[in-house]
Amino acid sequence: MPDRSLVHVAFYAALIAVLGLLPPVAIPALGGVPITAQTLGVMLAGIMLGPVRGGLAVLLFLFLVALGAPFLSGGRGGLGVFAGPSVGFLIGWPVGAFVAGLIMRATTNASVLFSAAVAGAVGGILVVYAFGIPGISFMTGLSLPKAAVGSAIYIPGDLIKVAIAAVIAQTIARGLPGAVLSRS
Amino acid sequence: MISVFLSGDSWAHRLPAGVKLLAVAIGSLLLFRTETLWVFLVCLALVLAAYVSLGSGAVQRLRLLKGLSIFLAAILALHWLSGTVMDGVIAILRLCVMVLAASFVSMTTRMDDMLAAVMPLFRPLEWAGFSARKPALGVTLVLRFAPHLMEIFGVLREAYQARTGKRSSWRLIAPFALQALKMSDNVAEALAARGGSQGLTLK
Numbered sequence: 001m002p003d004r005s006l007v008h009v010a011f012y013a014a015l016i017a018v019l020g021l022l023p024p025v026a027i028p029a030l031g032g033v034p035i036t037a038q039t040l041g042v043m044l045a046g047i048m049l050g051p052v053r054g055g056l057a058v059l060l061f062l063f064l065v066a067l068g069a070p071f072l073s074g075g076r077g078g079l080g081v082f083a084g085p086s087v088g089f090l091i092g093w094p095v096g097a098f099v100a101g102l103i104m105r106a107t108t109n110a111s112v113l114f115s116a117a118v119a120g121a122v123g124g125i126l127v128v129y130a131f132g133i134p135g136i137s138f139m140t141g142l143s144l145p146k147a148a149v150g151s152a153i154y155i156p157g158d159l160i161k162v163a164i165a166a167v168i169a170q171t172i173a174r175g176l177p178g179a180v181l182s183r184s
Numbered sequence: 185m186i187s188v189f190l191s192g193d194s195w196a197h198r199l200p201a202g203v204k205l206l207a208v209a210i211g212s213l214l215l216f217r218t219e220t221l222w223v224f225l226v227c228l229a230l231v232l233a234a235y236v237s238l239g240s241g242a243v244q245r246l247r248l249l250k251g252l253s254i255f256l257a258a259i260l261a262l263h264w265l266s267g268t269v270m271d272g273v274i275a276i277l278r279l280c281v282m283v284l285a286a287s288f289v290s291m292t293t294r295m296d297d298m299l300a301a302v303m304p305l306f307r308p309l310e311w312a313g314f315s316a317r318k319p320a321l322g323v324t325l326v327l328r329f330a331p332h333l334m335e336i337f338g339v340l341r342e343a344y345q346a347r348t349g350k351r352s353s354w355r356l357i358a359p360f361a362l363q364a365l366k367m368s369d370n371v372a373e374a375l376a377a378r379g380g381s382q383g384l385t386l387k
Contacts, residue, residue: 003380004372010322011368014329021334060322066209070282071330164357171358172365179365 005053008181012049012057013064016041017071024073035157036073042093043124043165046100047116048172050182055098062090088135092128099123104182112180116169120162125155189294190245194238196292201301204289212282221270224277231284238292245291249280256280290327298324325371336363 020038041061046054065071100123107115129151136147173180196204215227235242256279260272290298302323306316340356340363 003375006318006322007325007368007372007375010325011329011364011371013322013326014333015364017326017330018333018337060319060326063319064323064326069286069327070212070279164354168357168361172361175358175362176365 008049009053009057009060012041012045012054013061016045016058016061017064017069020071020073035154035160037161038073039093039124039128039158040161040165042097042128043100043120043161044168046097046123046182047104047119047165047169048180048182049097049101050105051098051101053181054101055094058094058097062094086132086135088138089128089132091135092131095131096123096127099127101182108183111170112173112183113166113170117162117166120165121159124162124165125158129155190238190241190291192238192241192292194292196234196238196288199292201289201293201297204293205298205301208282208285208289211285215278215281219271219274221274221277224274224281227281228277228284231281231288234288235284242288242291245287246284249284298327329368329371332367333364336360336367 016038019041020036022037024036042058045057048054049057061071100119103119103122104115107118110118129148133144133147133151136151137144169180173183178184211227215224218224232246235246256276260269260276264272293301302320303316306319309319310316337356337360340360341352344353344356345351
Protein backbone atom coordinates (compact mmCIF):
# COMPACT_ATOMS: atom_id res chain seq x y z
CA MET A 1 0.00 0.00 0.00
CA PRO A 2 1.47 3.38 -0.98
CA ASP A 3 2.26 5.79 1.84
CA ARG A 4 -0.36 8.25 0.62
CA SER A 5 -3.06 5.59 1.03
CA LEU A 6 -1.74 4.81 4.49
CA VAL A 7 -2.06 8.46 5.51
CA HIS A 8 -5.62 8.54 4.17
CA VAL A 9 -6.54 5.36 6.04
CA ALA A 10 -5.07 6.81 9.24
CA PHE A 11 -6.87 10.11 8.62
CA TYR A 12 -10.30 8.47 8.47
CA ALA A 13 -9.51 6.28 11.47
CA ALA A 14 -8.72 9.47 13.39
CA LEU A 15 -11.91 11.08 12.09
CA ILE A 16 -13.98 8.17 13.43
CA ALA A 17 -12.24 8.68 16.79
CA VAL A 18 -12.90 12.43 16.86
CA LEU A 19 -16.56 12.00 15.89
CA GLY A 20 -16.91 9.56 18.78
CA LEU A 21 -15.64 12.22 21.17
CA LEU A 22 -18.47 14.58 20.29
CA PRO A 23 -21.14 14.37 22.99
CA PRO A 24 -24.23 12.35 22.00
CA VAL A 25 -27.18 14.41 20.82
CA ALA A 26 -30.68 13.46 21.94
CA ILE A 27 -33.34 14.52 19.44
CA PRO A 28 -36.77 14.87 21.11
CA ALA A 29 -38.64 14.14 17.85
CA LEU A 30 -36.98 10.73 17.81
CA GLY A 31 -37.95 9.89 21.37
CA GLY A 32 -34.83 11.36 22.95
CA VAL A 33 -32.55 8.50 21.92
CA PRO A 34 -28.95 9.71 22.19
CA ILE A 35 -27.21 9.76 18.82
CA THR A 36 -23.45 9.68 18.50
CA ALA A 37 -21.60 10.80 15.40
CA GLN A 38 -19.24 7.84 15.41
CA THR A 39 -20.97 5.71 12.77
CA LEU A 40 -21.02 8.82 10.56
CA GLY A 41 -17.25 8.39 10.46
CA VAL A 42 -17.60 4.70 9.58
CA MET A 43 -19.93 5.58 6.67
CA LEU A 44 -17.63 8.36 5.47
CA ALA A 45 -14.58 6.07 5.53
CA GLY A 46 -16.26 3.65 3.13
CA ILE A 47 -17.85 6.37 1.00
CA MET A 48 -14.69 8.44 0.62
CA LEU A 49 -11.96 5.80 0.55
CA GLY A 50 -13.59 2.89 -1.28
CA PRO A 51 -13.94 -0.69 -0.07
CA VAL A 52 -10.41 -1.79 0.85
CA ARG A 53 -9.01 1.41 2.32
CA GLY A 54 -12.35 2.24 3.98
CA GLY A 55 -12.50 -1.15 5.67
CA LEU A 56 -8.85 -0.85 6.70
CA ALA A 57 -9.48 2.59 8.21
CA VAL A 58 -12.19 1.12 10.46
CA LEU A 59 -9.97 -1.84 11.35
CA LEU A 60 -7.13 0.52 12.25
CA PHE A 61 -9.52 2.50 14.44
CA LEU A 62 -10.72 -0.66 16.19
CA PHE A 63 -7.10 -1.75 16.70
CA LEU A 64 -6.37 1.50 18.52
CA VAL A 65 -9.47 0.99 20.64
CA ALA A 66 -8.25 -2.50 21.50
CA LEU A 67 -4.88 -1.07 22.52
CA GLY A 68 -6.73 1.01 25.10
CA ALA A 69 -7.37 4.32 23.37
CA PRO A 70 -10.67 5.72 24.72
CA PHE A 71 -11.91 6.47 21.21
CA LEU A 72 -15.33 4.80 21.18
CA SER A 73 -18.27 7.12 21.85
CA GLY A 74 -18.69 7.70 25.55
CA GLY A 75 -14.93 7.54 26.02
CA ARG A 76 -14.93 3.77 25.99
CA GLY A 77 -11.88 1.82 24.94
CA GLY A 78 -9.66 -1.10 25.77
CA LEU A 79 -10.27 -4.76 25.26
CA GLY A 80 -13.34 -4.56 27.50
CA VAL A 81 -15.57 -3.14 24.75
CA PHE A 82 -14.98 -6.28 22.71
CA ALA A 83 -16.56 -8.31 25.49
CA GLY A 84 -19.72 -6.18 25.67
CA PRO A 85 -23.15 -6.73 24.10
CA SER A 86 -22.50 -4.29 21.26
CA VAL A 87 -19.46 -6.17 19.97
CA GLY A 88 -21.48 -7.31 16.93
CA PHE A 89 -21.81 -3.71 15.79
CA LEU A 90 -18.06 -3.22 16.10
CA ILE A 91 -17.47 -6.30 13.94
CA GLY A 92 -20.05 -5.00 11.47
CA TRP A 93 -18.35 -1.60 11.09
CA PRO A 94 -15.39 -2.58 8.88
CA VAL A 95 -17.67 -4.82 6.79
CA GLY A 96 -20.17 -1.95 6.49
CA ALA A 97 -17.44 0.46 5.35
CA PHE A 98 -16.28 -2.14 2.84
CA VAL A 99 -19.79 -2.56 1.41
CA ALA A 100 -20.31 1.23 1.32
CA GLY A 101 -17.08 1.54 -0.67
CA LEU A 102 -18.19 -1.21 -3.06
CA ILE A 103 -21.45 0.64 -3.70
CA MET A 104 -19.57 3.90 -4.41
CA ARG A 105 -17.43 1.98 -6.91
CA ALA A 106 -20.43 0.31 -8.55
CA THR A 107 -22.43 3.51 -9.00
CA THR A 108 -19.88 5.87 -10.53
CA ASN A 109 -22.48 7.06 -13.06
CA ALA A 110 -24.81 8.39 -10.36
CA SER A 111 -24.23 11.67 -8.52
CA VAL A 112 -22.01 11.57 -5.44
CA LEU A 113 -24.95 12.65 -3.29
CA PHE A 114 -27.14 9.75 -4.44
CA SER A 115 -24.37 7.12 -4.39
CA ALA A 116 -23.25 8.18 -0.92
CA ALA A 117 -26.81 8.04 0.42
CA VAL A 118 -27.30 4.50 -0.88
CA ALA A 119 -23.82 3.44 0.28
CA GLY A 120 -24.43 4.89 3.74
CA ALA A 121 -27.85 3.27 4.11
CA VAL A 122 -26.79 -0.19 2.93
CA GLY A 123 -23.25 -0.29 4.33
CA GLY A 124 -23.73 1.87 7.40
CA ILE A 125 -27.14 0.58 8.51
CA LEU A 126 -28.16 -2.70 6.83
CA VAL A 127 -24.79 -4.45 7.05
CA VAL A 128 -23.91 -3.08 10.49
CA TYR A 129 -27.24 -4.19 11.99
CA ALA A 130 -26.95 -7.56 10.27
CA PHE A 131 -23.92 -8.10 12.49
CA GLY A 132 -25.04 -6.10 15.50
CA ILE A 133 -28.43 -7.71 16.18
CA PRO A 134 -27.13 -11.31 16.23
CA GLY A 135 -24.30 -9.94 18.36
CA ILE A 136 -26.70 -8.63 21.01
CA SER A 137 -28.68 -11.82 20.83
CA PHE A 138 -25.54 -13.90 21.30
CA MET A 139 -24.11 -11.86 24.16
CA THR A 140 -27.33 -11.33 26.14
CA GLY A 141 -29.38 -14.43 25.37
CA LEU A 142 -32.24 -12.31 24.00
CA SER A 143 -34.19 -13.64 21.03
CA LEU A 144 -33.32 -12.13 17.64
CA PRO A 145 -36.62 -10.19 17.30
CA LYS A 146 -36.23 -8.73 20.79
CA ALA A 147 -32.64 -7.74 20.03
CA ALA A 148 -33.85 -6.18 16.78
CA VAL A 149 -36.57 -4.19 18.54
CA GLY A 150 -34.03 -2.95 21.07
CA SER A 151 -31.70 -1.77 18.32
CA ALA A 152 -34.41 -0.29 16.12
CA ILE A 153 -34.61 2.90 18.21
CA TYR A 154 -31.24 3.92 16.78
CA ILE A 155 -32.26 3.57 13.14
CA PRO A 156 -33.89 7.03 12.76
CA GLY A 157 -30.68 8.59 14.06
CA ASP A 158 -28.68 6.49 11.64
CA LEU A 159 -30.83 7.72 8.76
CA ILE A 160 -29.98 11.31 9.74
CA LYS A 161 -26.31 10.36 9.70
CA VAL A 162 -26.73 8.86 6.21
CA ALA A 163 -28.13 12.21 5.02
CA ILE A 164 -25.26 14.12 6.66
CA ALA A 165 -22.67 11.73 5.21
CA ALA A 166 -24.17 12.19 1.72
CA VAL A 167 -24.07 15.99 2.02
CA ILE A 168 -20.48 15.94 3.31
CA ALA A 169 -19.42 13.64 0.46
CA GLN A 170 -21.08 15.97 -2.03
CA THR A 171 -19.39 19.02 -0.45
CA ILE A 172 -15.97 17.38 -0.59
CA ALA A 173 -16.56 16.23 -4.17
CA ARG A 174 -17.12 19.88 -5.07
CA GLY A 175 -14.41 21.51 -2.97
CA LEU A 176 -11.66 18.90 -3.19
CA PRO A 177 -12.64 16.39 -5.92
CA GLY A 178 -9.36 14.47 -5.60
CA ALA A 179 -10.30 13.53 -2.03
CA VAL A 180 -13.17 11.28 -3.14
CA LEU A 181 -10.79 8.36 -3.53
CA SER A 182 -13.57 5.82 -4.07
CA ARG A 183 -14.24 7.58 -7.37
CA SER A 184 -10.68 8.03 -8.62
CA MET B 185 2.17 20.56 14.98
CA ILE B 186 2.64 20.40 18.71
CA SER B 187 4.16 17.24 20.09
CA VAL B 188 2.45 15.06 22.66
CA PHE B 189 5.82 13.76 23.77
CA LEU B 190 7.36 15.43 26.79
CA SER B 191 11.15 15.16 26.61
CA GLY B 192 12.81 13.98 29.77
CA ASP B 193 14.53 11.10 31.46
CA SER B 194 12.15 10.09 34.23
CA TRP B 195 11.32 6.62 35.48
CA ALA B 196 8.36 6.59 33.09
CA HIS B 197 10.50 7.50 30.08
CA ARG B 198 12.85 4.63 30.87
CA LEU B 199 10.06 2.02 31.06
CA PRO B 200 9.83 -0.03 27.85
CA ALA B 201 7.01 1.16 25.58
CA GLY B 202 5.54 -2.35 25.38
CA VAL B 203 5.18 -2.49 29.14
CA LYS B 204 3.39 0.87 29.25
CA LEU B 205 1.05 -0.03 26.38
CA LEU B 206 0.24 -3.37 27.94
CA ALA B 207 -0.37 -1.72 31.30
CA VAL B 208 -2.85 0.72 29.77
CA ALA B 209 -4.60 -2.03 27.80
CA ILE B 210 -4.87 -4.37 30.79
CA GLY B 211 -5.71 -1.49 33.11
CA SER B 212 -8.67 -0.36 31.02
CA LEU B 213 -9.88 -3.93 30.72
CA LEU B 214 -9.81 -4.23 34.50
CA LEU B 215 -11.49 -0.84 34.97
CA PHE B 216 -14.43 -2.15 32.96
CA ARG B 217 -14.75 -5.14 35.26
CA THR B 218 -15.36 -3.02 38.31
CA GLU B 219 -18.05 -0.60 39.47
CA THR B 220 -16.54 0.08 42.88
CA LEU B 221 -16.06 3.76 43.63
CA TRP B 222 -12.96 3.51 45.79
CA VAL B 223 -11.09 1.51 43.15
CA PHE B 224 -11.50 4.40 40.73
CA LEU B 225 -10.49 6.97 43.32
CA VAL B 226 -7.32 5.00 44.06
CA CYS B 227 -6.55 4.66 40.33
CA LEU B 228 -7.11 8.38 39.79
CA ALA B 229 -4.81 9.20 42.70
CA LEU B 230 -2.16 6.87 41.28
CA VAL B 231 -2.35 8.40 37.81
CA LEU B 232 -2.23 11.93 39.22
CA ALA B 233 0.75 10.94 41.37
CA ALA B 234 2.47 9.66 38.22
CA TYR B 235 1.95 13.05 36.56
CA VAL B 236 3.23 14.92 39.62
CA SER B 237 6.31 12.70 39.76
CA LEU B 238 7.35 13.99 36.32
CA GLY B 239 7.39 17.62 37.39
CA SER B 240 5.58 20.79 36.36
CA GLY B 241 5.69 20.11 32.60
CA ALA B 242 3.59 17.00 33.09
CA VAL B 243 1.24 18.65 35.58
CA GLN B 244 0.49 21.31 32.98
CA ARG B 245 -0.66 18.54 30.65
CA LEU B 246 -3.52 17.86 33.08
CA ARG B 247 -5.31 20.75 31.39
CA LEU B 248 -6.44 18.18 28.82
CA LEU B 249 -9.13 17.39 31.39
CA LYS B 250 -10.47 20.91 30.84
CA GLY B 251 -11.16 20.06 27.22
CA LEU B 252 -13.06 16.98 28.35
CA SER B 253 -15.05 18.73 31.04
CA ILE B 254 -18.09 19.59 28.91
CA PHE B 255 -18.25 16.02 27.74
CA LEU B 256 -17.92 14.72 31.30
CA ALA B 257 -20.66 17.08 32.48
CA ALA B 258 -22.93 15.80 29.69
CA ILE B 259 -22.36 12.21 30.80
CA LEU B 260 -23.21 13.09 34.38
CA ALA B 261 -26.29 15.05 33.30
CA LEU B 262 -27.56 12.14 31.18
CA HIS B 263 -27.10 9.76 34.08
CA TRP B 264 -28.76 12.20 36.45
CA LEU B 265 -31.77 12.41 34.13
CA SER B 266 -32.11 8.66 34.04
CA GLY B 267 -31.66 8.42 37.80
CA THR B 268 -28.30 6.66 37.81
CA VAL B 269 -26.03 9.42 39.13
CA MET B 270 -23.67 6.93 40.72
CA ASP B 271 -23.11 5.17 37.38
CA GLY B 272 -22.36 8.58 35.91
CA VAL B 273 -19.74 9.35 38.57
CA ILE B 274 -18.11 5.96 37.94
CA ALA B 275 -18.16 6.52 34.17
CA ILE B 276 -16.52 9.92 34.56
CA LEU B 277 -13.83 8.61 36.90
CA ARG B 278 -13.16 5.71 34.52
CA LEU B 279 -12.85 8.11 31.61
CA CYS B 280 -10.49 10.43 33.49
CA VAL B 281 -8.24 7.59 34.61
CA MET B 282 -8.11 6.04 31.13
CA VAL B 283 -7.56 9.29 29.25
CA LEU B 284 -4.89 10.41 31.71
CA ALA B 285 -3.16 7.03 31.65
CA ALA B 286 -3.19 6.86 27.83
CA SER B 287 -1.87 10.42 27.59
CA PHE B 288 0.78 9.55 30.13
CA VAL B 289 2.02 6.79 27.84
CA SER B 290 2.21 9.03 24.77
CA MET B 291 3.76 11.77 26.89
CA THR B 292 6.63 9.53 28.00
CA THR B 293 7.13 7.32 24.93
CA ARG B 294 9.00 8.38 21.82
CA MET B 295 7.29 7.66 18.52
CA ASP B 296 9.91 5.18 17.33
CA ASP B 297 9.71 3.28 20.63
CA MET B 298 5.94 3.16 20.25
CA LEU B 299 6.35 1.81 16.72
CA ALA B 300 8.80 -0.84 17.83
CA ALA B 301 6.47 -1.97 20.59
CA VAL B 302 3.48 -2.54 18.29
CA MET B 303 5.49 -4.10 15.49
CA PRO B 304 5.54 -7.74 16.69
CA LEU B 305 1.73 -7.82 16.52
CA PHE B 306 1.97 -7.47 12.76
CA ARG B 307 4.59 -10.14 12.10
CA PRO B 308 1.91 -12.45 10.67
CA LEU B 309 1.30 -9.89 7.90
CA GLU B 310 4.84 -10.43 6.65
CA TRP B 311 4.16 -14.11 6.15
CA ALA B 312 1.40 -13.06 3.78
CA GLY B 313 3.76 -10.76 1.91
CA PHE B 314 2.69 -7.40 3.42
CA SER B 315 4.93 -4.93 5.18
CA ALA B 316 4.54 -5.16 8.94
CA ARG B 317 5.76 -1.58 9.34
CA LYS B 318 2.81 0.15 7.81
CA PRO B 319 0.10 -0.79 10.32
CA ALA B 320 2.41 0.39 13.09
CA LEU B 321 2.99 3.69 11.33
CA GLY B 322 -0.77 3.92 10.79
CA VAL B 323 -1.39 3.59 14.52
CA THR B 324 0.96 6.43 15.39
CA LEU B 325 -0.49 8.56 12.60
CA VAL B 326 -3.99 8.13 14.04
CA LEU B 327 -2.81 9.00 17.54
CA ARG B 328 -1.35 12.21 16.14
CA PHE B 329 -4.21 13.04 13.77
CA ALA B 330 -7.00 12.73 16.32
CA PRO B 331 -5.97 15.65 18.58
CA HIS B 332 -4.98 17.70 15.55
CA LEU B 333 -8.42 17.28 13.97
CA MET B 334 -9.98 18.49 17.22
CA GLU B 335 -7.71 21.53 17.09
CA ILE B 336 -8.77 22.35 13.54
CA PHE B 337 -12.42 22.09 14.52
CA GLY B 338 -11.82 24.12 17.69
CA VAL B 339 -10.23 27.00 15.74
CA LEU B 340 -13.11 27.03 13.23
CA ARG B 341 -15.66 26.98 16.01
CA GLU B 342 -14.02 29.85 17.88
CA ALA B 343 -13.95 31.93 14.71
CA TYR B 344 -17.61 31.11 14.07
CA GLN B 345 -18.49 32.02 17.65
CA ALA B 346 -16.68 35.35 17.32
CA ARG B 347 -18.57 36.16 14.12
CA THR B 348 -22.06 35.04 15.05
CA GLY B 349 -22.23 34.55 18.81
CA LYS B 350 -23.56 31.06 18.23
CA ARG B 351 -21.57 28.12 19.50
CA SER B 352 -21.48 25.75 16.59
CA SER B 353 -23.20 25.00 13.32
CA TRP B 354 -23.45 22.43 10.60
CA ARG B 355 -21.92 25.13 8.38
CA LEU B 356 -18.55 24.31 9.94
CA ILE B 357 -18.56 20.78 8.52
CA ALA B 358 -17.50 21.74 5.00
CA PRO B 359 -14.53 23.99 5.92
CA PHE B 360 -13.51 21.45 8.54
CA ALA B 361 -13.54 18.55 6.06
CA LEU B 362 -11.64 20.53 3.45
CA GLN B 363 -9.00 21.91 5.86
CA ALA B 364 -8.51 18.52 7.51
CA LEU B 365 -8.14 16.73 4.16
CA LYS B 366 -5.59 19.34 3.01
CA MET B 367 -3.69 18.71 6.23
CA SER B 368 -3.62 14.96 5.56
CA ASP B 369 -2.24 15.66 2.06
CA ASN B 370 0.52 17.74 3.63
CA VAL B 371 1.34 14.87 5.97
CA ALA B 372 1.50 12.45 3.04
CA GLU B 373 3.90 14.80 1.24
CA ALA B 374 6.01 15.30 4.35
CA LEU B 375 6.21 11.53 4.76
CA ALA B 376 7.29 11.11 1.13
CA ALA B 377 9.85 13.91 1.51
CA ARG B 378 11.43 11.99 4.38
CA GLY B 379 11.82 8.84 2.34
CA GLY B 380 8.38 7.34 2.96
CA SER B 381 7.59 4.60 5.43
CA GLN B 382 10.59 2.64 4.11
CA GLY B 383 12.84 5.49 5.23
CA LEU B 384 11.96 5.13 8.89
CA THR B 385 14.86 3.67 10.79
CA LEU B 386 14.20 1.33 13.66
CA LYS B 387 16.52 0.67 16.53
